[in-house]
Each structure stands twice: as C-alpha cells, then as structure tokens.
Amino acid sequence: xxxxxxxxxxxxxxxxxxxxxxxxxxxxxxxxxxxxxxxxxxxxxxxxxxxxxxxxxxxxxxxxxxxxxxxxxxxxxxxxxxxxxxxxxxxxxxxxxxxxxxxxxxxxxxxxxxxxxxxxxxxxxxxxxxxxxxxxxxxxxxxxxxxxxxxxxxxxxxxxxxxxxxxxxxxxxxxxxxxxxxxxxxxxxxxxxxxxxxxxxxxxxxxxxxxxxxxxxxxxxxxxxxxxxxxxxxxxxxxxxxxxxxxxxxxxxxxxxxxxxxxx
Amino acid sequence: xxxxxxxxxxxxxxxxxxxxxxxxxxxxxxxxxxxxxxxxxxxxxxxxxxxxxxxxxxxxxxxxxxxxxxxxxxxxxxxxxxxxxxxxxxxxxxxxxxxxxxxxxxxxxxxxxxxxxxxxxxxxxxxxxxxxxxxxxxxxxxxxxxxxxxxxxxxxxxxxxxxxxxxxxxxxxxxxxxxxxxxxxxxxxxxxxxxxxxxxxxxxxxxxxxxxxxxxxxxxxxxxxxxxxxxxxxxxxxxxxxxxxxxxxxxxxxxxxxxxxxxx
Numbered sequence: 001x002x003x004x005x006x007x008x009x010x011x012x013x014x015x016x017x018x019x020x021x022x023x024x025x026x027x028x029x030x031x032x033x034x035x036x037x038x039x040x041x042x043x044x045x046x047x048x049x050x051x052x053x054x055x056x057x058x059x060x061x062x063x064x065x066x067x068x069x070x071x072x073x074x075x076x077x078x079x080x081x082x083x084x085x086x087x088x089x090x091x092x093x094x095x096x097x098x099x100x101x102x103x104x105x106x107x108x109x110x111x112x113x114x115x116x117x118x119x120x121x122x123x124x125x126x127x128x129x130x131x132x133x134x135x136x137x138x139x140x141x142x143x144x145x146x147x148x149x150x151x152x153x154x155x156x157x158x159x160x161x162x163x164x165x166x167x168x169x170x171x172x173x174x175x176x177x178x179x180x181x182x183x184x185x186x187x188x189x190x191x192x193x194x195x196x197x198x199x200x201x202x203x204x205x206x207x208x209x210x211x212x213x214x215x216x217x218x219x220x221x222x223x224x225x226x227x228x229x230x231x232x233x234x235x236x237x238x239x240x241x242x243x244x245x246x247x248x249x250x251x252x253x254x255x256x257x258x259x260x261x262x263x264x
Numbered sequence: 265x266x267x268x269x270x271x272x273x274x275x276x277x278x279x280x281x282x283x284x285x286x287x288x289x290x291x292x293x294x295x296x297x298x299x300x301x302x303x304x305x306x307x308x309x310x311x312x313x314x315x316x317x318x319x320x321x322x323x324x325x326x327x328x329x330x331x332x333x334x335x336x337x338x339x340x341x342x343x344x345x346x347x348x349x350x351x352x353x354x355x356x357x358x359x360x361x362x363x364x365x366x367x368x369x370x371x372x373x374x375x376x377x378x379x380x381x382x383x384x385x386x387x388x389x390x391x392x393x394x395x396x397x398x399x400x401x402x403x404x405x406x407x408x409x410x411x412x413x414x415x416x417x418x419x420x421x422x423x424x425x426x427x428x429x430x431x432x433x434x435x436x437x438x439x440x441x442x443x444x445x446x447x448x449x450x451x452x453x454x455x456x457x458x459x460x461x462x463x464x465x466x467x468x469x470x471x472x473x474x475x476x477x478x479x480x481x482x483x484x485x486x487x488x489x490x491x492x493x494x495x496x497x498x499x500x501x502x503x504x505x506x507x508x509x510x511x512x513x514x515x516x517x518x519x520x521x522x523x524x525x526x527x528x
Contacts, residue, residue: 024446024448024449025448027449027452028448028449028451028452028453029452031449031452031453031455031456032452032455032456034456034464034468035455035456035458035459035464038459038463038464038465038468039322039459039463041463042322042323042459042462042463043315043319043322045319050318050319051318129465170292171293172290172291172292172293172294172296173292173293174293174296174297175290175292175293175294175295175296175297175298175299175300176292176293176296177296178296178297178300179296179297179299179300179303180300181300182300182301182303182304183300183303186303186304186307191307191308191311192311196311196314196315196318197310197311197314198314201310
C-alpha cells in the first residue's frame with residue numbers, strides 16, 4: 001500500500017508543479033460551464049421550469065456537471081495508449097507493482113487536484129450568478145450521491161482501460177479511444193440532461209453503463225429519484241463496475257501476453 | 265507576388281498530400297477520429313432539435329435560426345482546423361528542436377508551423393456540415409445576394425481572425441515552450457460560439473465581443489445573414505481582424521527573434 005501512496009504523492013506534486021497547464025485546463029472547463037449554464041437559463045426564460053428542472057435545479061445540474069467532469073472523466077487512457085505504443089510500459093511490467101494500482105494512484109492524484117479546483121470554480125460561479133442552489137437536506141442523499149460518484153469514477157477508469165488496451169494489438173487505438181470518449185460524454189449526460197432526448201434514444205442509453213456516470217448521480221443529488229430507486233440504480237451501477245472491471249482485467253492479461261515491447 | 269503564391273501553393277499541396285497519406289495509412293485510428301467527430305455533430309444537432317420540441321424560441325431565435333448559428337460555428341471552426349492544424353503540434357515542434365529546421369528552410373517558418381499540417385478528417389466532416397448549412401438556408405426566408413455575400417465575407421473574416429489567434433499561440437509556443445494548453449483554452453472558449461452570444465449575460469457577451477472575439481467569429485456572420493447586424497458592427501468585425509492580423513504577426517516575429525533553440 002505504501003508504494004501506491006508514494007506514487008500518489010509524486011503524481012500530486014507533478015500535477016501541482018505544472019501550474020500554468022492546470023490553470024489553463026481549468027479556465028477552459030469553466031468556459032464550457034458558463035456556456036451551458038447560459039444556454040439553459042435562456043431556455044428557461046420566464047418559465048418556472050424546463051423539462052422538470054427549476055432554475056435552481058438547472059444551475060445545480062450545470063455546476064455539479066463541472067465537478068463530475070473533473071472527478072469522473074479525469075483518466076489515464078491516452079497515457080496508457082502512449083506507454084503501450086512506445087514500449088515504455090515494459091518498465092512498469094517488470095516492477096513489483098500492479099500497473100492498475102499504480103495507474104489508479106496517479107488517477108486519484110489528478111482527480112484530487114481537479115476536484116478541489118472544480119469546487120472553487122463552482123463556488124465562484126454560484127456567487128457570481130447569485131443563483132439559488134439546490135442543496136439536499138437529507139444526509140442519506142449525500143451518502144448515496146458520494147457512493148455513486150466513487151463507483152462512477154471507477155467505472156470510467158476501467159472502461160477507459162478496456163478501450164485503451166486495444167493498443168496491445170494495434171498502434172491505432174487513439175481513434176477508437178477518441179470516439180469512445182466523445183460518445184461517452186454525450187451518453188453520460190455530461191453536456192445536457194438526458195431528459196431532453198427523445199424517449200426511445202434515452203431508453204436505449206439507459207441500458208448502457210454511461211448514464212450512471214453523470215446523469216444518475218446528479219438526478220440523485222437533485223432528489224429526482226426516490227431513495228429506493230437510488231439504491232436499485234446504485235446496485236446496477238456497481239454490477240456494471242464489476243462486469244467492466246472483469247472485462248478490462250481479462251483484456252489486459254490477454255494484451256500483456258501478446259505484448260511485443262515495440263520501440264522499448 | 266504570383267511566383268510566391270505558386271511556391272507556397274506547391275509546398276501546401278506537398279505537405280497536405282503527405283498528411284493525407286499518413287492518415288490513410290492509419291485506417292482504424294482515422295476511422296475512430298472521424299466517427300467521433302460525426303457523433304459530436306449528430307448529438308449536438310439532435311440536442312438542438314430536441315430542445316425545440318419543448319420551446320418555440322431561444323434568446324429570440326427560432327429553431328432554423330439557431331441551427332444557422334450552430335452550422336456557422338461548425339463551418340468556421342472546421343475550416344480553421346483543416347487549415348491551421350499545425351499549431352496543435354507547435355510546442356512539440358519547438359521543444360524537440362524541429363523548429364530549427366523550419367528556420368533554415370527557404371520557406372516562411374510561420375507558414376510551416378501553422379499551415380503545413382492539413383487535417384483531412386475535418387475535410388470529410390465538413391461535407392455534411394456544408395450540406396446541412398444548405399438545408400438551413402433553404403428553410404429560411406429567401407434573402408438577396410447581398411446577404412449571402414456578406415455572410416461569406418464575414419465567414420472569411422472569421423477564419424482570418426482565427427488565424428491571428430493561431431499565430432499568437434504559435435508565438436507563445438516559440439517564446440515559452442510550455443504553453444501547451446493555450447490552443448486547448450481557445451478550443452474550450454470557442455465552445456461558447458456554438459450558441460448565439462445573445463444567450464449570455466451582458467458581461468460575458470461583452471467579453472466575447474471585445475476581449476476574445478468569439479462573437480465576431482461565429483455569431484456575426486449568421487446575424488448579418490438574418491439582417492440583425494448593424495453596419496457599425498459589421499465594420500467592427502473587419503476592423504478587429506485588420507488589427508489582429510498584423511499584431512499577431514508582430515508578436516510572432518518578436519518571439520522568433522528571441523528564439524535561441526531549445527534542443528540539439
């Protein structure tokens with residue numbers, strides 16, 4: 001465990017050392033949040049709600065979106081693709097350390113920094129727009145929300161690992177990873193609530209693991225689903241996590257077996 | 265002047281041909297990137313269409329008018345991505361020392377760093393955008409040729425303004441060798457141009473008109489076509505570009521003058 005903590009600590013220092021990159025990353029994300037928030041406010045207009053979301057709920061949705069995008073979607077897929085394609089991964093495979101554990105430590109360090117930044121940003125935006133936020137009073141909601149976000153984050157980690165592992169067989173896995181990440185962001189509700197989509201498309205997306213990553217946690221936070229439904233969905237989300245993690249580990253083992261250390 | 269245009273035209277054709285061959289040899293990767301770009305386009309369009317199932321207007325614009333803003337954003341953004349893709353690798357070109365070769369070649373290093381990489385995937389993606397823009401035009405009331413001419417002039421003006429921003433980013437890469445995220449900030453801020461700037465709060469709208477002129481690039485051409493842009497703002501759009509181009513070139517020249525080579 002100690003070696004993973006050291007990996008976490010080093011990664012944290014590295015992320016904080018590259019301050020200009022971090023600030024610019026965050027500024028860019030902030031622009032997207034302002035953009036989405038403004039669009040939704042324009043949609044609500046003089047109405048009291050839009051698609052069942054009141055003004056305060058929509059503001060909360062957009063701000064939570066920024067936090068979840070920072071926490072859930074901060075991954076290491078592109079690094080993994082680069083390490084496999086260049087052969088740099090060989091040096092990790094011979095070390096007495098689990099690559100997944102190591103990657104998870106690095107991932108967590110990145111998420112920690114981005115989470116803190118995202119919370120600061122949304123606090124600033126909330127103060128700027130002087131909007132009423134929806135804050136649930138029930139501690140059970142907070143508990144379920146935190147649990148769902150942690151599971152979402154792990155689900156994204158293993159999903160990205162699964163797709164990135166294609167790099168063991170082809171040097172062209174960047175394309176599928178790009179495609180996957182874009183599709184995932186839309187299908188997860190990371191640009192707009194899935195309620196806006198036609199019923200058929202929304203139902204089709206709900207049988208995939210993607211809506212569990214953003215759409216479901218935010219609806220849970222906004223108390224749009226009952227505690228019983230939340231528990232049921234959290235169970236399904238956890239089942240998806242186990243299934244995806246098992247698939248990712250299986251593909252990883254097969255990949256390592258066929259790995260030829262090109263370029264290394 | 266003519267021999268110079270012919271010379272640079274030949275250089276562009278040669279480097280574009282090399283870029284196309286590289287992308288064709290990278291079939292799975294290219295297919296993934298292409299599919300991802302199509303998915304992004306499809307989802308945003310589906311989102312717009314779905315939103316207008318529930319509202320009549322957004323910020324005073326109908327569905328077809330909002331679609332015109334969205335398609336204009338895509339036209340401008342994709343044209344710039346096709347033509348100025350090289351800037352995305354500027355930092356690497358500088359930090360790995362390849363920029364030294366650009367400086368000794370009998371060709372403008374600015375042209376080499378900004379225009380010599382052509383993204384053919386965007387060239388494929390822009391085709392449906394052009395078709396969809398044509399469909400949007402067909403659904404709008406018939407406009408005189410002056411409106412069409414003004415629209416395309418402002419699109420050209422927008423691409424020139426984006427070029428100025430790309431030159432600035434390339435200058436930053438030469439000067440600092442670390443501002444990797446600068447171009448990605450531009451991408452994220454450009455996201456705000458997907459919607460007409462009228463949806464934003466006055467302070468944001470002013471920032472998008474006078475500080476980072478996203479409005480000039482994406483909103484102005486569509487507004488001019490719809491007859492909602494005054495002569496004063498049209499003059500402002502051309503004046504901004506007329507000022508930005510020489511200023512960014514000046515910054516570039518100063519950055520190159522200070523360049524001391526960063527690699528062996």
